[in-house]
Amino acid sequence: MSKFFNTTGPCNPDDHYMLPPKARLVGATLNRYIKNKLFWVLHAPRQIGKTTFLQSWMQEINTSGEAISCYVSIERCQGFPDARDAIPAICDAAHEFAKKELEPQYVPQKIEGSPASLLSDMLSNGRPKSRRFLWLCCSMKSMSCKIRP
Numbered sequence: 001m002s003k004f005f006n007t008t009g010p011c012n013p014d015d016h017y018m019l020p021p022k023a024r025l026v027g028a029t030l031n032r033y034i035k036n037k038l039f040w041v042l043h044a045p046r047q048i049g050k051t052t053f054l055q056s057w058m059q060e061i062n063t064s065g066e067a068i069s070c071y072v073s074i075e076r077c078q079g080f081p082d083a084r085d086a087i088p089a090i091c092d093a094a095h096e097f098a099k100k101e102l103e104p105q106y107v108p109q110k111i112e113g114s115p116a117s118l119l120s121d122m123l124s125n126g127r128p129k130s131r132r133f134l135w136l137c138c139s140m141k142s143m144s145c146k147i148r149p
Helices: 031-035 050-065 074-080 085-101 115-124
Strands: 066-071 130-138
Touching: 050 066, 050 130, 074 085, 074 130, 085 115
Parallel strands: 066 130
Antiparallel strands: none
16 A cells, blocks of 8 residues: 555554654654653644654654653543543553553553552552653543542
């Protein structure tokens, strides 16, 4: 199949015409986010390349050996208005993406527990102590959950 311009989802440079994702972030020094342990949000309109960028950055981070990263789409969690339902769904998504993208020793184990601590416990479980670990999460729409006691 020949290359084409993709407008329906994440782009793959082997299949689609595209600019290198990192080159589009003019002036961004992405390694400083890892080095300085910074939290940041990538916010942009639909079909602008957020998913393609995060997947590309994940591969670059993992290839460099500087850290370990895993891309996770939490789009499926948008239908859960209650955090007690959304947090287990986010944990399931993180576990499934980690199984596909990471070496087995870095895949977090599924944990049972209270939604209040479930996500934190799962994401810190199985993290390598020798290198930084990043979760690169993507949701197509903003999520809002209410947490009930």
